[in-house]
Amino acid sequence: MNGPGIQLTLAPALRLFAPPSRRADRVPTATDGASSLGHVVESAGVPLTEVGRLLVDGHEVPVSYVPQDGQCVEVLAVDRPQQVPGAPLRFLLDVHLGTLARRLRLLGVDAAYENEDIGDPALATRSAAERRVLLSRDRGLLRRRELFAGAYVYSDNPDEQLRDVLGRFAPPLAPWTRCTACNGPLRDADKDSVGNRIEDGTQRSYDVFAQCADCERVYWRGAHHARLENIVDEAVAEFGTSPGPASRPQNA
Incomplete structure (x- = not known):
């Protein structure tokens, strides 16, 4: 290693970004004595969006810190x-x-x-x-x-x-309240008001509808609802939800 250098340790969660030779603890890493620690970390392959705390010899420093020769740097993942x-x-x-x-x-x-x-x-x-x-x-x-x-x-x-x-x-989760097509908010819709946007068979078979306030796409509890409901139920069971989410029909 030419010139000044540091000992760089990436958190295990961040090592996939680095080449295999840089995935061990305390990897000798060349510095120029002028570049910020943020630049050094990015040069190792790690996007700063994935970086949490930076520790130099055990003390937290900002990404703008310029590391000095011989220091030990630990790069932690985001909390x-x-x-x-x-x-x-x-x-x-x-x-x-x-x-x-x-x-x-x-x-x-x-x-x-x-x-x-x-x-x-x-x-x-x-x-x-x-x-x-x-x-x-x-x-x-x-x-x-x-x-x-x-x-x-x-x-x-x-x-x-x-x-x-x-x-x-x-x-915060509020299932069935957004249009999956455009991200707009869903609102309750009367069957008669959406009749010209759905097929006759759908109108005969279903009574509960919702419509996007932005793109006017119509939703109902169609053939794919069970699959979507499973996705929602699993997410809510593991990650919770916001108080009082509205229940909306979905057609796809």
């Missing part, structure tokens, strides 16, 4: 549940997380979703403008400085993704 100060807890999901977005909406969580690839700069700008936590599996996207906040989604399995996000942020 769970993670607090997001300064705004109501809302999410923005990139183009690859459509299923997760729909499941969060099913649980009443405010989850905006881009179903087209609008590019990293536009996503980061929207996160900042709307003060939304950006969820992504793209490490490069999570390193963009203009983000309001971000979080890496650790699995490519939708069930595990949902548990990861709910466990990390503990959002």
Whole structure:
């Protein structure tokens, strides 16, 4: 190792971001004596969105701290549940997380979703403008400085993704209150008022309907309701819910 250096230890949860050679405890890591600890951690492959406390020789320091030769640095993962100060807890999901977005909406969580690839700069700008936590599996996207906040989604399995996000942020749940298509609020709907938006067979078979206040999509307890209800029941059993969630029908 040339020049000054530190001993870097990543928390076990963060080691998947680093190459295998950097996953042990007290890995010798070169520094230049001028770069911040945040830069050093990102250079090791870890997005700062995933970093909790930083300890230098046992003392907590900010990401702006410049490590000195010979110091021991520990990089801890974010605490769970993670607090997001300064705004109501809302999410923005990139183009690859459509299923997760729909499941969060099913649980009443405010989850905006881009179903087209609008590019990293536009996503980061929207996160900042709307003060939304950006969820992504793209490490490069999570390193963009203009983000309001971000979080890496650790699995490519939708069930595990949902548990990861709910466990990390503990959002209040209000199942059946959001449109899974557009994220708008649902309201009770009279059968006669939605008759021109549903097929005759559906109108004859069901009596309870809801409609999105934004996109006017109609919902009822259709063939997929049991599967969706299972997703809701499991999430509420493990993570709880907000007081008095409305019960809404769902058609898909």
